[in-house]
Amino acid sequence: xxxxxxxxxxxxxxxxxxxxxxxxxxxxxxxxxxxxxxxxxxxxxxxxxxxxxxxxxxxxxxxxxxxxxxxxxxxxxxxxxxxxxxxxxxxxxxxxxxxxxxxxxxxxxxxxxxxxxxxxxxxxxxxxxxxxxxxxxxxxxxxxxxxxxxxxxxxxxxxxxxxxxxxxxxxxxxxxxxxxxxxxxxxxxxxxxxxxxxxxx
Amino acid sequence: xxxxxxxxxxxxxxxxxxxxxxxxxxxxxxxxxxxxxxxxxxxxxxxxxxxxxxxxxxxxxxxxxxxxxxxxxxxxxxxxxxxxxxxxxxxxxxxxxxxxxxxxxxxxxxxxxxxxxxxxxxxxxxxxxxxxxxxxxxxxxxxxxxxxxxxxxxxxxxxxxxxxxxxxxxxxxxxxxxxxxxxxxxxxxxxxxxxxxxxxxx
Numbered sequence: 001x002x003x004x005x006x007x008x009x010x011x012x013x014x015x016x017x018x019x020x021x022x023x024x025x026x027x028x029x030x031x032x033x034x035x036x037x038x039x040x041x042x043x044x045x046x047x048x049x050x051x052x053x054x055x056x057x058x059x060x061x062x063x064x065x066x067x068x069x070x071x072x073x074x075x076x077x078x079x080x081x082x083x084x085x086x087x088x089x090x091x092x093x094x095x096x097x098x099x100x101x102x103x104x105x106x107x108x109x110x111x112x113x114x115x116x117x118x119x120x121x122x123x124x125x126x127x128x129x130x131x132x133x134x135x136x137x138x139x140x141x142x143x144x145x146x147x148x149x150x151x152x153x154x155x156x157x158x159x160x161x162x163x164x165x166x167x168x169x170x171x172x173x174x175x176x177x178x179x180x181x182x183x184x185x186x187x188x189x190x191x192x193x194x195x196x197x198x199x200x201x
Numbered sequence: 202x203x204x205x206x207x208x209x210x211x212x213x214x215x216x217x218x219x220x221x222x223x224x225x226x227x228x229x230x231x232x233x234x235x236x237x238x239x240x241x242x243x244x245x246x247x248x249x250x251x252x253x254x255x256x257x258x259x260x261x262x263x264x265x266x267x268x269x270x271x272x273x274x275x276x277x278x279x280x281x282x283x284x285x286x287x288x289x290x291x292x293x294x295x296x297x298x299x300x301x302x303x304x305x306x307x308x309x310x311x312x313x314x315x316x317x318x319x320x321x322x323x324x325x326x327x328x329x330x331x332x333x334x335x336x337x338x339x340x341x342x343x344x345x346x347x348x349x350x351x352x353x354x355x356x357x358x359x360x361x362x363x364x365x366x367x368x369x370x371x372x373x374x375x376x377x378x379x380x381x382x383x384x385x386x387x388x389x390x391x392x393x394x395x396x397x398x399x400x401x402x403x
Contacts, residue, residue: 005246009213
């Protein structure tokens with residue numbers, strides 16, 4: 001079979017990918033800037049270097065997995081096979097949770113949860129705002145793609161709060177980190193679905 | 202298919218490998234034209250690519266839906282091809298394009314050996330009758346008809362050759378064709394081109 005149409009279709013798909021990348025890279029730079037701005041303002045937690053190595057690695061990996069790979073899948077820049085997607089989803093949730101909670105769970109006295117919750121929601125809002133402005137929620141046809149973007153940005157914000165908050169108390173983590181993250185993820189997902197529906201209809 | 206719709210080039214290549222062979226066989230069965238099949242297959246892929254955003258999975262079988270969608274496009278492409286080919290054949294045969302669907306099957310325009318023989322015989326009879334009618338014309342009129350119709354000379358050339366004014370040649374030709382029209386049956390007039398010749402003579 002002649003390959004001229006085959007090549008033309010391939011070139012068209014490549015052009016579409018380039019167009020997505022043109023939107024994705026500035027958004028990524030914006031998201032990284034927001035994260036580093038928050039870390040710079042609040043400062044890295046003082047006990048960061050005293051944490052176990054696995055936890056330091058997990059905090060770093062959370063940014064890559066949730067802040068980069070999840071949105072890349074969500075906008076259609078990376079199409080991993082089904083098994084890889086499942087593994088990525090499990091890793092993307094497990095790594096930040098492990099990094100945030102740590103082991104063993106700390107036994108510090110109760111700590112005010114509000115500042116961490118506010119920081120998480122503020123950063124999450126900035127990240128989702130960047131995603132919305134770059135069109136990340138409406139790049140793919142399936143509405144499920146918005147889950148990748150919303151979850152990735154929320155988990156990246158969750159991991160970032162653990163870079164700055166030194167409290168490992170279970171109650172603080174539950175009320176100041178995990179619950180706000182869960183609520184924010186639901187809001188981000190609802191917003192993403194709405195933007196997706198609006199752009200696709 | 203979803204990955205292809207979302208812009209995954211590798212998904213398109215996998216889809217192409219999985220479907221091309223079967224689509225080609227399907228097209229070949231419809232159009233019976235081996236050389237055209239590759240072009241039609243490319244057209245199918247191109248149309249599917251341009252319409253990929255409209256693809257939907259109606260039931261719970263995505264693979265079946267993809268195949269059904271591609272084969273529906275291939276069928277439409279083949280039908281368009283057959284229609285175009287039918288129209289071209291009709292144009293070549295001098296018929297008018299009435300827009301009817303060729304797919305239902307066309308009568309074969311190629312005559313059988315018996316029909317061909319009858320046609321040749323009928324033409325031979327008409328030629329003989331026309332020759333006989335020309336022979337009955339007065340010599341001056343016959344000369345003009347022979348030079349004009351049989352040798353294809355223009356009225357001006359005939360006038361120059363016979364050393365007669367062109368107007369006189371036109372009058373002779375007009376009278377000759379009118380006489381031939383009387384001598385020949387109406388069904389044979391088109392063969393002689395009497396109407397045109399008379400008009401030209403006038």
